[in-house]
Amino acid sequence: MTYSRDMAVRKIVEMTDERVSKVLIFMAGMEAEHRIHEQQTRKEPHKPPKQTSWFI
Numbered sequence: 001m002t003y004s005r006d007m008a009v010r011k012i013v014e015m016t017d018e019r020v021s022k023v024l025i026f027m028a029g030m031e032a033e034h035r036i037h038e039q040q041t042r043k044e045p046h047k048p049p050k051q052t053s054w055f056i
């Protein structure tokens with residue numbers, strides 16, 4: 001895990017500020033989607049969460 005973390009840090013340091021911002025926004029969107037699915041699952045446990053595709 002340390003190796004993967006070190007590799008990720010190295011890659012991030014090499015990125016431009018704009019690229020880092022875009023990655024952080026993307027990650028925040030993924031986290032928000034995950035939380036929405038968790039909330040929907042708690043409200044409607046008999047329905048599976050809707051699958052979305054990031055790659056269309």
